[in-house]
Amino acid sequence: MSFINYASREINCKIVYYGPGLCGKTTNLQYVYQKTAPEAKGKMISLATETERTLFFDFLPLALGEIRGFKTRFHLYTVPGQVFYDASRKLILKGVDGVVFVADSQEERMDANIESLENLRINLQEQGYDLDKLPYVVQYNKRDLPNIVTLDELRRELNPTSVPEFEACATTGEGVFETLKAVAKLILIDLKKGR
Amino acid sequence: MAYPQMVMYDEEFRQINAVIEKLLREANAKVIFLVDKNGQLITGCGETERFDTTSLASLTAGNIAATGGLAKLIGEKEFSILFHEGEKDNLHISIVGGRVILVVLFDSRSSLGLVRLRVKKASEELTGIFDRLMKKAEEKERSGVQEFPFAEITDDDIDNLFS
Numbered sequence A: 001m002s003f004i005n006y007a008s009r010e011i012n013c014k015i016v017y018y019g020p021g022l023c024g025k026t027t028n029l030q031y032v033y034q035k036t037a038p039e040a041k042g043k044m045i046s047l048a049t050e051t052e053r054t055l056f057f058d059f060l061p062l063a064l065g066e067i068r069g070f071k072t073r074f075h076l077y078t079v080p081g082q083v084f085y086d087a088s089r090k091l092i093l094k095g096v097d098g099v100v101f102v103a104d105s106q107e108e109r110m111d112a113n114i115e116s117l118e119n120l121r122i123n124l125q126e127q128g129y130d131l132d133k134l135p136y137v138v139q140y141n142k143r144d145l146p147n148i149v150t151l152d153e154l155r156r157e158l159n160p161t162s163v164p165e166f167e168a169c170a171t172t173g174e175g176v177f178e179t180l181k182a183v184a185k186l187i188l189i190d191l192k193k194g195r
Numbered sequence B: 001m002a003y004p005q006m007v008m009y010d011e012e013f014r015q016i017n018a019v020i021e022k023l024l025r026e027a028n029a030k031v032i033f034l035v036d037k038n039g040q041l042i043t044g045c046g047e048t049e050r051f052d053t054t055s056l057a058s059l060t061a062g063n064i065a066a067t068g069g070l071a072k073l074i075g076e077k078e079f080s081i082l083f084h085e086g087e088k089d090n091l092h093i094s095i096v097g098g099r100v101i102l103v104v105l106f107d108s109r110s111s112l113g114l115v116r117l118r119v120k121k122a123s124e125e126l127t128g129i130f131d132r133l134m135k136k137a138e139e140k141e142r143s144g145v146q147e148f149p150f151a152e153i154t155d156d157d158i159d160n161l162f163s
Helices: A025-035 A083-092 A107-126 A151-158 A176-192 B010-026 B053-073 B112-142 B155-161
Strands: A003-005 A010-018 A045-048 A054-067 A070-078 A098-104 A136-141 A165-167 B006-008 B031-036 B041-046 B081-085 B090-096 B100-106
Touching: A010 A025, A010 A176, A025 A054, A025 A070, A025 A098, A025 A176, A045 B053, A054 A083, A054 B053, A054 B155, A070 A176, A083 A107, A083 B053, A098 A107, A098 A151, A098 A176, A107 A151, A136 A151, A136 A176, A165 A176, A176 B155, B006 B112, B010 B031, B010 B041, B010 B112, B031 B053, B041 B053, B053 B081, B053 B090, B053 B100, B090 B112, B100 B112
Parallel strands: A003 B006, A010 A070, A010 A098, A098 A136, A136 A165
Antiparallel strands: A003 A010, A045 A054, A054 A070, B031 B041, B031 B100, B081 B090, B090 B100
């Protein structure tokens, strides 16, 4: 849940990037980090193995500016995508305000996408959240690769509820900020409703 | 939802800061900060400018979450105190009132025993303040008093953030 501090006039929100192993969650954060002005970002933390696989999480704090006199901060987290890190994934979803599901567009990763999305739903339920009620967007990553699944099929399998969706290539940054902006906007609209 | 919305008001913020400033003096600590279990920094005192408190908050919450997971695996509810000993500096991390994390950074000018003793007393005070804070937030929500600053935001406000 977001944390509203009337004393220091700040609002903090937590965004989690979810998806199968090697789909590009960390790459999304790295691109955001590279392209954000130094005064708007904090240090990016990656708890990764020696082979650069995410072990626990990546963390990137962003201070985007003020809305109605309140400093608005977003804390971006990724989960470890590999199947056997499920216990860690559950922990990172605690207190989430918005979710980005990063799908790997390659044909051979379709099963992994579906499994990860199912896993997201279950892990959210365990924490008392319903994915259909959370601010949530889908990103189809790696659109630059040759062996990719069509958008229609991705949509059918991974976005049956038609939430905002974006094609992306996280290594070049295409679609990265569009995705972030969309989920941030959904979170703020959700806050506006006062829940 | 799993947790109620975390809200902080001026009055409680002052009280909380007074408690941790007292703890800083009495425990001879270098830095103290309070973190929400979700990883959001609530407040801090002492030599905070020397540290990246946002990252510290996030990692502390991750640490508490991971050890909490370990605790459940062995049939414990949680481990309410963690202690990390370094060559110079040490971290004493404890859970206050079931939902907030109190982090005390101290060096050889203090001792684990002293920190534990003082933290225990401060924890009781903090628990009282956070209980009142939660009640206040619930009452405000129930009575429909909405001072919520975001109730009137427009799409333009949101778009401006990203310009």
